[in-house]
Amino acid sequence: EPEVTQTPSHQVTQMGQEVILRCVPISNHLYFYWYRQILGQKVEFLVSFYNNEISEKSEIFDDQFSVERPDGSNFTLKIRSTKLEDSAMYFCASTEFSNQPQHFGDGTRLSIL
């Protein structure tokens, strides 16, 4: 069964540094999403991406965050200047049609020191 893959599985970064999280969505999917889950808290929506542009974003997704689809397969989340509170699991998800269930990657654990 096709999978959403994410790299790296764990990223440790100093506060203030830039970090890029990478995702390869399922190949025929058209809608891409990033979510995050702070330890012990619920999963929260960050941003959705369709047709090479952001379609929706949450209040969490401020100017420090950006997303890109640099080629036909990768979907990236960049955090420009990381803060301690950015420490979380970051999940990428994708779906072929927006009204279909989203499939999640196994996440990147981001630890900010």
Place this chain on the structure above:
Amino acid sequence: RKEVEQDPGPFNVPEGATVAFNCTYSNSASQSFFWYRQDCRKEPKLLMSVYSSGNEDGRFTAQLNRASQYISLLIRDSKLSDSATYLCVVASGSARQLTFGSGTQLTVLP
């Protein structure tokens, strides 16, 4: 008011028991409804979509009441492998972004 509200549990049940989870959501414009399960420190995995007519997948039955903005999940003949956190999830907005409940923790005991 929480957008998607669930009883956090924990629910500790013996193998073979029937267990029911409930969820309410606040956004009446929500378009799609799901139950996901999440094992400790893992990604959410789709358990089933939820439809107004009710739907069943093996031992799992889900119901949606749009008028009451209420979603339920029934697990029959529970197995040890059913131990997980069950997430009530609602899709809304132009991109059908997902809003998650905090989850209900289930432990099935031998």
